[in-house]
Amino acid sequence: MEIMRLVVTGPVGAGKSTFIRTVSEIEVVDTDRSATDETAELKKKTTVAFDFGRLQFGPETALHLYGTPGQSRFDFMWDILIRQAHAYVLLVAAHRPHEFRYARRIASFMNQRRNIPMIMGVTHVDSPEAWDPENIAIALGYLDPQTRPPIINVNANEEASVAQAIIALVQHSMQSCPT
């Protein structure tokens, strides 16, 4: 059995923990604590170490999903998790444009450490204030449609939608590093 480790990252409240909870076949290992910083305005609980979920992908591959904390004070966890990863997905909430710059910072943190395949998952696209994925890509600094990572809309609460994102990530990863 081959194990593929995927990291789910992104700003606070992008839907990382929900993403993993939605598809994991095992009970998710979470490390949620009550939020006391500005996170509390968005949600009650926040991840302080990581989330872990597992998903069987075909007969020969098991996917291990690791969700990072969103706040940069936990960047030592970003570092630990990305070093083990085979690919990662950056989740970005389409309706919170003030976080795009921060999302870009997370991506460059990851890219500085590892050169691994990544895709961008855009969440909260059903919100009236949601930005168009094209524009989000530009805001994140991916100007050239030829070279930018694949972008996919994700509803973190919907199993089919999350599964689609994961398939896109695995496919992208296989295309980028053919074995």
Place this chain on the structure above:
Amino acid sequence: MAINTAKLSSILQGFVSATNDVQGAALVTPDGLPLAATLPGSMDDERVSAMSAAMLSLGERIGQELSRGGIDRIYVEGNQGYGILTSCGEDAVFLVLASEAAKQGILMLEIKRAVNELKTVLV
């Protein structure tokens, strides 16, 4: 009633200066923000706080998954000293950094005392 942060800081300072071989201490929220800290100069409050919260939450999770029950403390022993995390009520985590010369029995007793004192300020 508001938490008396000056009191928390003075308890920590007293603890660090009065206890032999203790090099630093911090009181942090379970989601990793500093409440009060007296740390060696090279260490950053925010980072230390986040690490303490991550470690305690993982430790508690390990206790649960591997049937070790509730966690009293988490103990990191390196060749240059100790890092000891103790839960301090619902809303705080207490981290103590001590040198390798520290006597563990004394350390544990002193930590227990400090935690009790800190708890009275936090309620």
